[in-house]
Amino acid sequence: MKPTNITREEMWARQHLSIHDIDYAAWERDKAMLHQMAKVNQSCTFVVDVYKSKYVYASSNFADLLGYDSNKIATLERQGDYLESRFHPDDFDQLVDLQIKLGQFIYSLPVEQRNDYCNIYSFRVRNAKQQYVRVTNRLQVLEQGLSGKAWLILGNMSISPDQKNSEQVDCTVLNLRNGELFSPALLSSPTIHLTKRETEIFHLIQKGLLSKEIANKLQISIHTVNIHRQNLLHKLEVQNSIEAINKGIELGLLK
Template sequence: MKSTNITREEMWAKQHLSIHDIDYAVWERDKSMLHKMARVSRNCTFVVDVYKNKYVYASPHFANLLGYDEDKIATLEKQGDYLESRFHPDDFDQLVDLQIKLGQFIYNLPVEQRNDYCNIYSFRVRNAKQQYVRVTNRLQVLEQGRAGKAWLILGNMSISPDQKDSRQVACTVLNLKSGELFSPTLLFSPTIHLTERETEILHLIQKGLLSKEIAHKLQISIHTVNIHRQNLLHKLEAQNSIEAINKGIGLGILK
């Protein structure tokens, strides 16, 4: 469920970039540099043009490492959201939601601080063997317009060394000037107060125990366990136990 009604494209449009703010000769130089870097780096690099609201570059390693169509990668600017077509659909929804929240955070900062951040995501992408693998994706401003507005966004995607089995998109924000790290999940999540018993039951649900087993372990009735479970779903705004567990991990209640 989205936490806001604004779209990612509407968030990008808040930059109010105009053609007079940018110089595409700069992008041609950057693109030449990226082609050279692709010869030595095996990472999957891409660039988003905020003014055009589209992807304008992707390195050939997307085809080698993640099974993307080589011709479509070479002509990415004409392919729309092709890069996102291999993202896990559940992770994609979470990514969009996080990007919108982070955009709202950034646009509330003074103009001179808005381009100081690198967003680091971990999520699942389908590879050449049609299996989902976890990748790490770093996003930061590559070029600014003349007024200091973010124009070109650089993404650097690589296979994550941690292939944990998780349905949760992880995100860390790095301040490139101060080195400060923070979790946007904790920054933007409303304060949720679980009772000691609710927290205990959430941990047992994560371990895979059924209501009957939880009741036996805690020496309470199944009816009481089910009431606590309903309260958990309500407080965590979850539709089921899996969502409740993922919310608990995201909030730091569970590990």
Template sequence: MKTTHTTREEMWAKQCLSANDIDYTAWERDKSMLHRLSKISHSCTFVVDVYKCSYTYASSNFVDLLGYDSHKIETLEKQGDYLESRIHPDDRAQLAALQVTLSQFIYSLPLEQRNEYSNIYSFRILNARQQYIRVTSRHQVLEQDRNGKAWLVIGNMDISPDQKHSETVDCTVLNLKNGEFFSPSSLSIPSTNLTHREIEILRLIQKGLLSKEIADKLCISIHTVNIHRQNLLRKLGVQNSIEAIHLGQETGLLG
């Protein structure tokens, strides 16, 4: 996988979500359900709004178990990355890198397969006694927009029964459809099976050439260019040229 300096927020932005495709009444129903569950569950539950690129909910258990400020938890949307402030600094950096790597893998998949995974992390976090303890945090898609793109991501954090001394963030990826587990180190971007001509056209699209200009440059018809464009979008599992260029950069097809 090609190494980049892409941030997690930039990966969230790749969803290209539109307000017209999001139903916030669904989130109000979800939030009401999560409030009820927090009264019977000891998990620390949080939700990320990918459209807003921010945390939008955290359960009161973050206050009781981990010592977070109750007012900041209640006003989480205004608090930036406050929810991450008690994570061990070394682990926080590892988590950010892992999340980008896993996002790159997810975005390399066809759209219909991108929401089939749950990422499970184990890392250190400061508890209410000001001691670093290990927690397990499991993340997966809670809600999709009308086009099937991940919009809300839910995380459930629990104190790990294995309080081993480790300075490494552990991570496992679960395929929710077939039950298979993967290690991030074993994940690779699947072959796109693009032909040489399709890659050539993708590179010209990246340079800003229109279909007619590509046709003239390659001495082929506009109709043929458009067929190649449709095929490469289908093979990459993206909806438009901008997404194709982003994915091409992440996979190393484009410089």
């Protein structure tokens, strides 16, 4: 996957979720269920709200098993990235890179397939004894918006049975529909070849120029510009210019 300077928050923002697309009554029901599950489940559960770009829930087990401050866990939505504060700093950098890489992979898929995956990570977290222990963390979609976009992401973290001494973050991706597993190391960007003229027009589209303005600037006909625009949509497998720009940035074709 081509390196990029995009952040996780910018990646989440590409969902383009609207307040009219989500139902917080559903989240209240989910939260009540998670509170009940925490009473019998020894794993640590958390939820990320993609619309708000923040952690909105963590179970009390984070305090009991890993030594987190119980008051901050209870008020997690106001605590920013508190959950990540006990991640090993070297592992955290690897996690961010992997999450961005997997996000790019997800956004390269058709919309109807994007919520079919569970990402499984293994990394180090500091426990109550100030020792780093290895945990396994599973991430998958808990709730979708009305348009089918991922809205709430559920994380389920537990102490790993394999406490190997490793500085490497392990990651496996599970396809929930067919059970197939693969490693992010196997991911690669789709090969998309743009001509010099298509690239030139693509950058002008990103700047907000209309077809007539592009034609005047490049001294070509509007008909020629529109042909190039259609070719761009076809090559990127998108429906409109906004989707094309977003995908172009994801693939490194645009900045």
